[in-house]
Amino acid sequence: EIVMTQSPATLSVSPGERATLSCRASQSVGNTLTWYQQKPGQAPRLLIYAASTRATGIPARFSGSGSGTEFTLTISSLQSEDFAVYYCQQYNNWHRTFGQGTRVEIK
Amino acid sequence: EVQLVESGGGLVQLGGSLRLSCVASGFDFSSYEMNWVRQAPGKGLEWVSYISSTSRTIYHADSAKGRFTVSRDNAKNSLYLQMNSLRAEDTAIYYCARDDSGIAFDNWGQGTLVTVSS
Numbered sequence: 001e002i003v004m005t006q007s008p009a010t011l012s013v014s015p016g017e018r019a020t021l022s023c024r025a026s027q028s029v030g031n032t033l034t035w036y037q038q039k040p041g042q043a044p045r046l047l048i049y050a051a052s053t054r055a056t057g058i059p060a061r062f063s064g065s066g067s068g069t070e071f072t073l074t075i076s077s078l079q080s081e082d083f084a085v086y087y088c089q090q091y092n093n094w095h096r097t098f099g100q101g102t103r104v105e106i107k
Numbered sequence: 108e109v110q111l112v113e114s115g116g117g118l119v120q121l122g123g124s125l126r127l128s129c130v131a132s133g134f135d136f137s138s139y140e141m142n143w144v145r146q147a148p149g150k151g152l153e154w155v156s157y158i159s160s161t162s163r164t165i166y167h168a169d170s171a172k173g174r175f176t177v178s179r180d181n182a183k184n185s186l187y188l189q190m191n192s193l194r195a196e197d198t199a200i201y202y203c204a205r206d207d208s209g210i211a212f213d214n215w216g217q218g219t220l221v222t223v224s225s
């Protein structure tokens with residue numbers, strides 16, 4: 001099983017600031033990495049796939065980068081609606097493991 | 108508009124069984140792979156099961172192997188999860204999620220809550 005580790009667990013950011021979230025895989029997954037956003041009481045929402053491709057309708061302030069074992073999700077200028085929990089997921093094999101999540105909260 | 112609507116959750120005793128359903132609309136269900144993902148209260152996401160569009164290929168997480176069975180009925184646009192021998196740690200919201208060619212879960216249902224109690 002590929003273990004996905006996200007850091008930090010919680011990120012406190014002021015509106016308008018940049019947020020940088022990290023995701024590390026226990027073995028190389030190439031670029032088979034997806035990011036999701038989840039708000040309280042809602043289902044997850046697809047943000048980024050193939051490590052860096054934004055899903056349909058996702059604002060340009062969200063960007064993904066990385067390959068192999070190290071990945072980053074960057075939110076360039078946090079808006080009020082961006083405060084949520086973010087999960088990475090690998091799809092290198094069919095056991096599609098998620099990271100434990102990073103909560104982005106208002107500072 | 109793509110819609111996925113889960114049902115079948117509820118309160119069940121330890122060791123009991125439950126069958127979850129997910130009805131799809133707004134897309135050609137028979138052409139898509141599907142998944143079940145769960146989320147324990149206050150915890151993160153855990154992939155549970157995958158089924159190919161034709162049901163030929165099925166995968167389950169180790170936590171579900173031997174107890175859970177995923178199936179689908181393309182004629183009814185429906186996905187199912189039969190859960191047996193339920194444990195307290197199976198308590199979670201269960202989501203069905205459409206699979207975009209093995210790349211991402213691009214649409215999710217609103218989830219159905221399963222509570223396993225003693």
